Amino acid sequence: MNMSATADGMLGRAHRLMRMLLAVALLAFALLVMVQVAAFAREAAPAADDPMLEERLMTLAGDLRCLVCQNQTLAESNAELAADLRNEIREQMRRGASDQDVIDYLVARYGDFVLYRPPLKATTLLLWSGPAILLLIGIMLMMRSLARRRGQMAEAPLTEAERARAHALLGADGGAERS
């Protein structure tokens, strides 16, 4: 087209703009780094006796159910029983129990109900495989519909007339959309 020269100019401008955006982003992040580094450097020692253990505890407790609450994790709950249970887990961890040991102990006492991540067993097989099955079905249906559409399109030129009718019904289309 004879507009290609201007189009190229625009393209160049678009690229320059992108690059400028990039530079601005870089600058902003550099500023952020300075601010954040200053902030992080001043952080005092946490109040818990053993911060590593506390973090491990809270990570694990985030996947466990507070049994007396409506629908709340053990980590989030302020309930007395939750606090007791956290203390119990903390004690066990201090004595060297692994996460799995703690989970086994809790499941033995309270059943699978305490786990927000249900264990993989016969009754939960469908739960864990369900999303993958749904995805497979979805992709398969999509492929089949695309294939069938190609087949039918080939033998049904009528659709073009239908499309024309639809266009006529809609009148002159808003020119903004490219087709």
Place this chain on the structure above:
Amino acid sequence: MIPELGHFSLILALSIALAQGIFPLLGVARGNGAWMRMGSTAALGQFLFIAIAFGALTYAFIIKDFSVLYVASNSNSALPLQYRIVGVWGGHEGALLLWVLILAGWTVAITRFSRHLPGEFVARVLGVMGLLSVGFLAFMLFTSNPFTRLIPAPPDGRDLNPLLQDFGMVLHPPMLYMGYVGFSVAFAFAIAALLGGRLDAAWARWSRPWTTLAWVFLTLGVALGSLWAYYELGWGGWWFWDPVENASFIPWLVGTALIHSLAVTERRGAFKGWTVLLAIFTFSLSLLGMFLVRSGVLTSVHAFATDPARGIFVLVFLGIVVGGALLLFASRAHRIGLGGSFDPVSRESMLLLNNVMLAVAAGSVLLGTLYPLVLDALELGKISVGRPYFEVVFIPLMAPAMFLIGVGPMAHWKKASLPDLATRLRWAFAVGLVTALLVPFAMGRWSTPVSLGMLLAAWIVASSVAGLLERLRQSRASEGLLAKLGANSRSYYGMLLAHIGVAVFIAGATLVKGYETEKDVRMGIGDSVEVGGYSFQLERLSDVSGPNYIASRGEISVTRNGRAVTKMYPEKRTYREKKNPMTEAAIDWGFVRDLYVSLGEQLNPTTWLVRVYHKPFVELIWVGWLLMALGGLLAVFDRRYRITVGVKHRAPSSAPRLLEAGTAAAG
């Protein structure tokens, strides 16, 4: 007397709804124009009487009429006026009354803004809306009457659930219901099109502004629910994968698929069958959400109703709606054409893939939500399905769909080329990569999830910008940037805004997940703790009393690098009627971070368990949702829904004239 008036109005509304459900449909079948036109009068009458009933219940709340059972159960003489008013929808019966009021409101809006549509079509739509209304009104009158008397009246009411005594109650339920019920309009349009056997691009265009508007409301409703849970529950989280939250999120996901599928049907006439199915499913899942919450099968903070009769009624109603709609669909499916042809690589295909991903994601959330209930019902054991499950399942499903946000709008209709797309998007991808590498570095600690999240977020923003630049470059309007910007439609900008909203949400969600810090401490007066570079010191403790509660309040001064930042006042409230203690977290809101303090247990008169959070960029989550809703709103007000279609339909009443289909927001 007033409550009886309300009750009587509801009965009248039910009879009008019956007429609205029968006569317009019969009128179409028999070619009786007078019966067909009855729909709009009936809709107005129905709205009027439901509004009277709603007013009567509100009045009973305001004057504290505890001889009405529902008022006595959800109000209290000490409850402040604003909570007595929102208390109208604080329980099951009143929430249902709000639901039917909104349904009637949407129906009136249809009559007001669909005058340009063929008379037969509008009659069918109003008929379907009328039948739905019959279902809800019957449900209310037979199982959940808000006007049931309690004689003798108790001296005082049992008070509104303290969780609901909050400003969130003013906005969240009405917005959510506007969304849920709004999808009944998309449903009614789909059924009307199926009944008429005319499923074409014109139908999609008529339906689109309504569907988008419903989606906007649902988006706001979900976002407000999340925001409310964040500040009211005191656990610091913004999404809990609670079944009740999922009940609103599943229709949102399917509704999102629907508005994308409608775009293809309107533009290209394709996916008609799929679009109709999505319209049916979106509303059905809204109903299912209502069933889950209202029947009491879930026991959770939101589920405040238990009564098997209700559950069975909703389930049967759901069965009739879904079953009837699907049967109708099956009987008409062979008459649905394919629409415009397209290549496997085209915008159509990408939107189809987006639909598959959204539908699979919705199906998975539904599976995880229902699975424990089914297992429990079959006595196969009690399990909990929570955040770990949903995150493992949901995020991998959504990430590709979000990647597609960058590609889809750049792809041409009918036929696109991958190498061409790669060329046009290479800068956007570079911006994404650079951001993904820089942000974790800037935040001071590497985190792979944050990096991936930022890659997606920056990719979406940059590809949106790239798309806009491309349009400006190709624009025919040669003079001036403003003219070029103005040449694009509002719905195009709406799409950009909504997509950028998704990016902003992803940025907020991943940043707060990756970099929030939290400390659980025992705090006596004078103790201090440092979190996220801020120092929190407990200055004093005091007892305060509100209108219907007493509370312990902490005063915490926050400093940063020795400079005072703010004072925070977390509370632990005990409401007089409902004894359970409520955590009223103190939040110092800020764009780059929230500071969040909540009181746990009292250990002794001067010491509390206190939880302190530093949450960087958490507010981007809601800013993102707000941008999505604004984007949708912009699309609703697109010109093409307002200007004349300029075509004569078979019905004589639809001569070309100025339309206002898109301005239904006022309704």
